Amino acid sequence: MHFQNGKRRGRHVLYLSFVVISIFLMYLTYIRRCSCPFTIATFATDRYTSHVNELRKSVLSITKRQCSLEVIHAGNELDLSRNNPTRSKVRRIPYRNPFAGVDAKVKAILGVLQGIPNESLLLWTDASVLLLNSIDFNIVLALKQFDILFIRERRGIDRLNLGVILMKNNHSIRKLFNETLLFTQKGYWDQGIVSCALGSKLGPKVLEKNCTNVGIRRHHEILWSFLPDSFAQTTKVLVGAACIKDFSEPSPTFLKFTGDKARRFQCFKDFKKCMKVRYGFKYIRPSQRMRRLYATAHAVCLKRA
Numbered sequence: 001m002h003f004q005n006g007k008r009r010g011r012h013v014l015y016l017s018f019v020v021i022s023i024f025l026m027y028l029t030y031i032r033r034c035s036c037p038f039t040i041a042t043f044a045t046d047r048y049t050s051h052v053n054e055l056r057k058s059v060l061s062i063t064k065r066q067c068s069l070e071v072i073h074a075g076n077e078l079d080l081s082r083n084n085p086t087r088s089k090v091r092r093i094p095y096r097n098p099f100a101g102v103d104a105k106v107k108a109i110l111g112v113l114q115g116i117p118n119e120s121l122l123l124w125t126d127a128s129v130l131l132l133n134s135i136d137f138n139i140v141l142a143l144k145q146f147d148i149l150f151i152r153e154r155r156g157i158d159r160l161n162l163g164v165i166l167m168k169n170n171h172s173i174r175k176l177f178n179e180t181l182l183f184t185q186k187g188y189w190d191q192g193i194v195s196c197a198l199g200s201k202l203g204p205k206v207l208e209k210n211c212t213n214v215g216i217r218r219h220h221e222i223l224w225s226f227l228p229d230s231f232a233q234t235t236k237v238l239v240g241a242a243c244i245k246d247f248s249e250p251s252p253t254f255l256k257f258t259g260d261k262a263r264r265f266q267c268f269k270d271f272k273k274c275m276k277v278r279y280g281f282k283y284i285r286p287s288q289r290m291r292r293l294y295a296t297a298h299a300v301c302l303k304r305a
Contacts, residue, residue, distance in 0.1 A: 035066040036063065036066045036067035036068075037121060037137050037140045038067075038120070038121035038122060038123045038140065038166070039070065039112065039116050039120065039121070039122050039123065040059060040067055040068070040069050040070065040122075040123045040125070041069070041070040041071070041072065041108075041109075041112045041122065041123075041124055041125075042055070042069060042070070042071055042072070042124070042125050042126065042127050042129075043071075043072045043074055043104065043105055043108040043109075043126070043127060044071055044072070044073060044074060044127040045073075045074045045075065045076060045077035045127075046073075046075060046076050046077065047077050047265065048127040048128070049073075051127060051268055051272075052069070052071050052127050054272070054282060054283050055069060055127070055129070055131060055283075056068070056069040056071065057282070057283045058131045058283040058284045059131065059135070061283055061284060061285055061286050062131065062134055062135060062284050062285075062286055062291075063135055063286075064286050067135070070112065072108040072111065072112070074104055074108075097189050097192075097206075097207070099189055099190070099191070100187055100188060100189045100207075101184065101185075101186075101187040101188070101189075102184070102190070103181055103184040103185050103190070105126075105162065105190060106177055106180050106181045106184055106190050107181065109122075109124055109165075109177055110174070110177050110178065110181065112124070113169050113173070113174055113177070114174075116169055117169070118169055118170065119168060119169060119170060120168075120169050121140060121143065121166065121167070121168060121169070122165075122166070122167050122169055123164075123165075123166050124162075124164070124165040124166075124167070125163070125164045125165075125254060125256075126162075126163040126164070126256060128163070128256060128257045128258075128264055128268075129163065129164065129254045129255060129256045129257070130254070130255045130257075130268070130271065130298075131253065131254060131283075131284060132251040132252060132253065132254070132255055132284070132295075132298055133250070133251050133252065133253045133284075133291075133295070134253065134291065135253055136230075136231065136253065139166060139227070139228075139231055140166075142166075142225070143166065143167075143168055145223065145225075146223045146224055146225050147167065147168050147170065147172060147173055147222050147223050147224060148165060148166070148167040148168065148173055148222065148223075148224045149165065149166045149167070149224065149225055149226060149227045150162070150164070150165055150200075150224065150225075150226055150227065151163050151164040151165070151226070151227050151232040151233070151234060151254070151256055152226050152227075152229075152233075152234065153234060153258075154234060154236070155229060155233060155234075157201075158200070158201050158226070159195065159200060159201045159202065159203070160191070160194065160195055160198070160200045160224075160226070161191065161234055161256065161258070162190060162191045162194065163232075163234065163256040163258070164227060164231075164232040164254050164256055166227060172219065172221050172222050173222070175219075176194065176197060176198075176219055176222060179193075179197065179216075179217070180193045180194055180197070183214070183215075183216065188207065188208055188214065189206070189207070189208060192206050192207065192208030192209075193208055193214075193216060195208065196208045196209070196211040196214065196216045196218075197211075197216050197217065197218060197219045198218075198219060198222060198224050199218060200224075229252060230250070230252055230253070231252060231253050231254065232252055232253065232254040232255075232256060233252040233254075233255055233256070234255075234256045234257075234258050235255060235256070235257055235258070236257075236258045236259040237257055237258070237259040237260060237263045237264045237267055238259055238260055238263065239260050239262075239263050241263075242305075243257075243263075243264075243267035243270070243271070243302065243305040244302045244303060244305065250295070251295060251298065251299065255302075267305045270301075270304070270305040271298075271301050271302060271305040274300070274301035274304050274305065275297055275298065275301050278297070278300075278301070279293070279297040279301075281293075281294055281297055281298075
C-alpha cells in the first residue's frame with residue numbers, strides 16, 4: 001500500500017514538474033517577444049535549411065536571446081517553382097524574369113503579418129543574407145515617419161529590393177501586399193509590382209514599369225523610404241566573378257546577395273567554410289571582444305569567397 005502511494009506521489013510530482021517547466025518556457029518566450037522591438041522572419045527552401053539554422057543562432061546570440069528568427073519553410077526549391085500554379089500564366093506575358101509569377105514570398109509575408117498584432121513591426125529578410133553586425137534596435141525610430149523601409153537594389157541607386165524590409169503591420173501595408181499577391185498570381189514580378197505601387201524607380205527592362213498599362217494603383221497613402229546602408233546592403237554576384245566587388249566598411253548588419261542563384265549559394269559556402277576553418281566561427285557572438293574578432297574575420301573571408 002505504501003509502495004503504491006509512493007508511486008502515485010512520484011507520478012504526481014513528475015507531472016507537476018512538467019507543467020512548471022512548460023509554463024516557465026512559455027514565460028521565457030513571452031518575455032523574449034516583449035523585449036524584441038519587432039518580429040524577425042524569413043522564408044527558406046530546403047537548400048537554405050543549414051544556412052537559416054545558423055542565421056537563427058546568430059540572431060539569438062547577437063540580441064542576447066531578446067529576438068528570435070521565425071523561419072517559414074518552403075520545401076524543395078525546384079518543386080516550389082515547378083508546382084506553382086502561376087508559372088503557367090507567366091508564358092502568356094512576354095517576360096523573361098525568372099521570379100515573375102512566383103507568389104511564395106508575398107504569401108509568407110502576409111502569413112506573418114496576419115499572425116502578429118496590428119501596428120506591431122515586422123523585420124523581413126530573405127534567406128540569402130549574411131548577418132555581419134549587431135542589430136541596432138534604434139532602426140525602429142525611423143518608422144515614426146514611415147510605414148515601410150526597404151533595402152536598396154544597389155548602393156546609391158533609388159530602387160527598392162524586397163530582400164530586407166522593416167514594416168508596420170497596418171491596414172495599408174497589408175492591402176499593398178494583398179494587391180501584390182493578386183498581380184503576382186497573374187504572372188507579374190512581386191518586386192516590380194511593389195515598386196510601381198509606391199512610385200520607386202524601376203530598371204528599363206522591367207515590365208511593371210508602366211503601371212497604368214498593368215493596372216497597378218499607386219498607394220500614395222503609404223510613406224516609405226530606404227533602410228540605411230549601415231543596416232542593410234546588397235551585393236550582386238555573377239558566374240565566374242568575385243562574390244564581393246564593392247563593399248563598404250564598417251560592415252552592414254545584413255548583407256543581401258542577389259544575382260546568379262548557384263553562384264551566390266557557393267559564396268555562402270565559401271564564406272562559412274573560411275569563417276569556421278580559419279577562425280573557428282559558426283555564427284556571430286554577442287560580446288564586444290568577440291564581435292571585433294568576428295568583424296576582422298568576416299572582412300577577410302568576404303574578400304576570399
